[in-house]
Amino acid sequence: MSAVAIETATPTALPRAFWALWVCQLVNRLGSFVQPFLVLYLTHDRHLSAGTAGAVAAAVGAGTVCAQLVGGWLADRVGRRLTMLICFFGTAAALILLGSAREMVMIWVAAFLVGLLGDLFRPAVQATIADLLQPTERVRAYGLLFWAINLGFSVSTVSAGVLASVGYGLLFWLNAGTSVIAGVVIWAMVPESRPVLDESAPRRPLLGVALRDTVFLLMILIQIGYATIYMQGYSTLPLAMSGDGLSSRTYGLVIALNGVVIVLIQPFLGKWMVKLDRTKLLATSMLVVGLGFGLGAVVHSWWGYGLSVVVWTIGEIGFAAVIGAVFADLAPIDLRGRYMGLSGMAFGVGTVIGPLAGTNALEHFGPTATWTGCAVLGVVIFIGQYSLAPALHARAEANA
Incomplete structure (x- = not known):
């Protein structure tokens, strides 16, 4: 094994700024108390109807989709570091505003701002990793960030239930506090990494370049297809399990396997995945996710659905580890942040299409056809x- 390969496989080979981003992701997700309980807060404390509360939650989602484009543009124009600082300190203010808002207009505005400001971080951190690390190191780095996100979120969902019993208002303040801590970590430990470009050269418009980039556009379509399949786990799956006579509590336990599998096995798979061809690993991971959901066509028990979740979670681990690295290889250096933003927006589009397509397919064609469709889309x-x-x-060689 070469010296370069040995260094890449050593955890200390990753720079200090990366580990600061890792800590930042972990802290931020440890405090993600509000989103899982937002609908309950709105219906119990603000006495809104379930439909209105769901619409407010959708406003958060709309802000998240917009954040991908805005965050990518800011990352390229004002810098990765400033974008992340705006994200974390702005999110803290938006959370406090949402927790204190009484009028519906202010609730709508605050909800949108929570989604918008809260997800500005994503394209900025994706671009920062690509700036800081060599292509051979990126798969491991993105995989570690994915693990930190899921570790933090797994802990926060459990602790949030306990904290909510004290009062929903506490969730907003604690969530805002962890956002501020994450911002301080960025301010103290993460330098600006945006590549220095020739200022005399004309700035290229994103759409002018992206719309002529056939490979990138095909990747965007594939990303939407993947997200469409993936979202069945949080929309169609609980309905299908209910149709088989399984309770919502059983669904909660089954879907919890997703986080458990990620936290337990991702670090071990990560060491193996860095040795593989990332483009083919990405393709295979998508196939595993599609086939994992396809198992729903032949299972009707809690353990059968649990097996399905474990299978597609393994595919999700592979996808999450390499998708950022593949888009980083694909992106022109001067448009790296915005390419990452479009990638995130494509996933957001899939999260809108997925629940609509899956639930309607389940209603009109039944579970067997729905889950078979997931498997077929995975193959495609x-x-x-x-x-x-x-x-x-x-493209990776050209941009190296």
Whole structure:
């Protein structure tokens, strides 16, 4: 094994700024108390109807989709570090505003701001990792960030239930506090990493470049297809399990396997995944997710659905570890943040399409056809992603 490979496989090879981002992600997710309990807060404390509360939650989602474009633009124009600082300190203020808002207009505005400001971080951190690390190091780095997110979120969802019994208002203040701590970590330990470009050169418009980038556009479509499948776990799956006579508590226990599997096995899979061809690993991971959901066509017990969750979670681990690295290889240096933002927005589009498509398919065609459709879509995006491997390799070499 070469010296370079040995250094890449050593945890200390990753720079201090990366580990600061890792801590930042962990702290931020440890305090993610509000979103899982937002609908309950709005219906219990603000006495809104379930439909209105759901619409307010959708406003958070709309802000999240917009954040991908805005965050990518800010990351390229004003810098990665400033974008992340705006995200964390702005999110803290938006959370306090949402927790104290009484008028519906202010609740709507605050909810949108929580989604918008809270997700500005995503394209900025994706671009920062690509700036700081060599292509051979990125898969491991993105995988570690994914693990930190899920570790923090797993802890926060359990502790939030206990804290909510004291009072929902406490959730907003604690969530805002962890956001401020994350911002302080960025301010103290993460330098600006945006590449220094020739200021005399004209700035290229994002759409002008992206719309001519066929490989990138195909990747965007594949990303939407993947997100469409993935979102069935949080929309169609509970309905299908209910149709098989399983309780909502059983669904909660089954879907909890997702976080458990990620926290327990991702660090071990991460060491193995860095040795694989990332474009083919991405294709295979998407296929595993599709086939994992496809198992729903033949299972009807809690353990069968649990097996399905474990299978597609393994695919999710592979996808999350390499998708950022693949888009980083694909992105032009001067548009890196905005390319990452479009990637995130594509996933957001899939999170809108997925619940609509899955629940309607379940209602009109039944569970067997719905889950078979997930498996077929998984095969389609696998073929598409695998076919793009040569073009992605060529772009990675050109942008190295």
